[in-house]
Every structure is written in structure tokens, then in C-alpha cells.
Amino acid sequence: xxxxxxxxxxxxxxxxxxxxxxxxxxxxxxxxxxxxxxxxxxxxxxxxxxxxxxxxxxxxxxxxxxxxxxxxxxxxxxxxxxxxxxxxxxxxxxxxxxxxxxxxxxxxxxxxxxxxxxxxxxxxxxxxxxxxxxxxxxxxxxxxxxxxxxxxxxxxxxxxxxxxxxxxxxxxxxxxxxxxxxxxxxxxxxxxxxxxxxxxxxxxxxxxxxxxxxxxxxxxxxxxxxxx
Amino acid sequence: xxxxxxxxxxxxxxxxxxxxxxxxxxxxxxxxxxxxxxxxxxxxxxxxxxxxxxxxxxxxxxxxxxxxxxxxxxxxxxxxxxxxxxxxxxxxxxxxxxxx
Numbered sequence: 073x074x075x076x077x078x079x080x081x082x083x084x085x086x087x088x089x090x091x092x093x094x095x096x097x098x099x100x101x102x103x104x105x106x107x108x109x110x111x112x113x114x115x116x117x118x119x120x121x122x123x124x125x126x127x128x129x130x131x132x133x134x135x136x137x138x139x140x141x142x143x144x145x146x147x148x149x150x151x152x153x154x155x156x157x158x159x160x161x162x163x164x165x166x167x168x169x170x171x172x173x174x175x176x177x178x179x180x181x182x183x184x185x186x187x188x189x190x191x192x193x194x195x196x197x198x199x200x201x202x203x204x205x206x207x208x209x210x211x212x213x214x215x216x217x218x219x220x221x222x223x224x225x226x227x228x229x230x231x232x233x234x235x236x237x238x239x240x241x242x243x244x245x246x247x248x249x250x251x252x253x254x255x256x257x258x259x260x261x262x263x264x265x266x267x268x269x270x271x272x273x274x275x276x277x278x279x280x281x282x283x284x285x286x287x288x289x290x291x292x293x294x295x296x297x298x299x300x
Numbered sequence: 301x302x303x304x305x306x307x308x309x310x311x312x313x314x315x316x317x318x319x320x321x322x323x324x325x326x327x328x329x330x331x332x333x334x335x336x337x338x339x340x341x342x343x344x345x346x347x348x349x350x351x352x353x354x355x356x357x358x359x360x361x362x363x364x365x366x367x368x369x370x371x372x373x374x375x376x377x378x379x380x381x382x383x384x385x386x387x388x389x390x391x392x393x394x395x396x397x398x399x400x
Contacts, residue, residue: 112391112394121375122371127371128367131364131391132395133363138360230382269333269337
């Protein structure tokens with residue numbers, strides 16, 4: 073088993089600009105240290121219609137209500153910052169914000185995994201001798217000497233499709249045949265309940281036991297810590 | 301008018317969810333997924349009503365659920381409505397202090 077750079081294509085060139093956008097990096101940085109409720113705020117606001125911050129503050133009394141931390145509290149400051157960047161993403165328009173959201177989930181995953189292990193890479197393929205190479209790269213990989221990891225990142229549960237599950241399962245089986253250690257999984261910025269519903273319908277003949285699923289509530293597991 | 305109970309908020313959430321599902325059903329290829337989401341999320345929300353229905357709603361929860369249901373009502377794109385079938389219940393559950 074070995075890792076390799078993805079083949080460059082037009083889509084990747086365009087997408088690289090979004091991945092490097094300061095808004096993506098800022099959102100990922102804020103969300104890496106966020107609570108589950110703050111991440112839920114980001115998910116809702118980045119995918120909403122309203123651009124009025126007051127609407128979103130009303131929706132999350134635990135973050136902004138009378139019993140929430142005060143305006144000078146670091147948690148409250150983070151909540152306000154997350155709301156601000158989320159509304160900036162929402163303001164990009166339907167086509168662009170879809171790409172921004174995907175890039176944010178990837179960047180967030182990279183940060184969380186990097187606090188636990190390394191080296192962490194982006195957009196890499198995994199090659200096995202005697203097996204045809206997969207076309208699509210994995211969003212985030214860990215390329216350690218002793219063990220590897222391959223993560224595909226999705227904004228929502230609806231992004232879990234049969235081809236995604238099959239590619240991860242192929243990598244897992246290829247590693248097994250090479251007697252290499254490889255953890256494969258999906259990171260989805262959505263509720264685990266919705267992800268499970270989707271996976272059961274899309275899995276086909278794939279046994280899901282070998283596939284890790286990290287939902288919005290358990291993102292901190294990527295960093296090796298309990299949810300905040 | 302008496303303060304709302306958790307059961308009242310469960311009812312409002314379910315009505316909002318059904319309206320959203322009606323928008324989402326326009327995507328024929330995702331009919332099964334929309335149906336599955338309805339099955340699991342409505343069961344989760346009803347379970348909260350069964351367990352805590354008579355409790356007064358937590359502070360801010362009624363306004364939160366009115367806000368999230370109103371936001372869901374603004375969504376006319378069926379693809380985004382599918383995404384919100386997962387988001388709306390999470391936000392509503394958080395408002396009443398429940399995990400997803």
C-alpha cells in the first residue's frame with residue numbers, strides 16, 4: 073500500500089482556490105474548537121435563507137439566550153464568530169456556498185486529525201500492487217509508517233452515496249490483502265442519525281462494520297477527545 | 301395564555317417538519333431518503349414529547365422553535381429542503397436541551 077498525489081484536473085485547480093480561501097480557513101479554525109451546538113449553528117446558518125444574525129441567535133438559546141455565556145466569555149465570542157463566518161458563507165450564493173461548505177468540512181477534518189496523529193495530507197490516492205488505482209483521491213489521509221487512515225468528507229448525509237462507500241471499502245480490503253493497517257471512514261457534518269439512514273440504503277453489499285462514521289456530534293473523536 | 305409545554309413545541313416541530321418534507325418530495329430520486337428521514341426524526345421528536353411533554357418549555361425554546369420552523373418555511377428549493385429535514389430536528393432538539 074502506498075499513497076500518491078491526485079492527478080491534476082480542471083476541477084481540482086478551481087477547487088484549490090476555494091480550499092485556500094481565508095474564509096474556509098477561518099471557519100475551520102473556529103469549528104475545530106467548537107462545541108456540538110456551535111457546529112450545529114454553523115450547519116444551519118451556512119445552509120439557511122436568512123442572513124439576519126438575530127434570526128439565528130433566536131434559534132440557539134443555549135448559545136445566545138439569557139442563560140448563555142455573557143458577551144465577554146470566550147465561548148460566546150466563538151459563537152458570534154462562527155455565526156459571522158457562517159453567514160458569510162451563506163452569502164456566497166447557492167453554487168459557491170456548496171463548494172465552500174465542502175472545503176470547510178475537509179479543512180476541519182484535517183485540523184482535528186492533525187491534533188492526534190500525522191502526517192496528515194489532502195487529496196491523495198491510495199495504490200495497491202495488482203489492483204486498479206481509484207480515480208478519486210481521498211479528502212484527508214494519514215500516512216504513518218505503522219498505520220494509515222483515509223477519510224472522505226461530506227457536508228451532509230445526502231452526500232453519502234454507494235460509490236463513496238465502495239471506494240472506501242475497496243481501500244480497506246486492499247490494505248488487508250497487503251497486510252497493511254488502514255482505517256477508512258466518512259466524516260459528515262450532519263447528524264449521525266441521518267447518516268445511518270443514508271448508509272443503510274446506499275451500502276449495497278458492503279459490510280459497514282469496517283467503515284468508520286464520524287457525524288457532527290462526534291467530530292472530536294477525530295482529535296482523540298470526547299465531544300465538547 | 302399558559303406558557304408552552306414541551307409537548308406544544310414537539311407539535312410545532314412536527315408541523316414544520318411535515319411542511320419541509322412536502323417541499324422535499326419534489327425530488328423523486330430521493331423519495332426513499334425523505335421518507336426514511338421522516339420515520340427516524342419524527343420518532344425521535346415524539347419520544348421527547350412522550351418523556352417530557354408536560355414539562356414547561358425551557359427558556360427561549362419556544363422562540364427558538366418558532367424561528368427554526370419559520371426558517372424552514374422560507375426554503376423553496378427541494379434539494380435544500382432535504383438537507384433541512386436533518387437540520388430542523390437537530391436545532392429543535394437542541395432548543396429543548398436534548399441530544400440529536
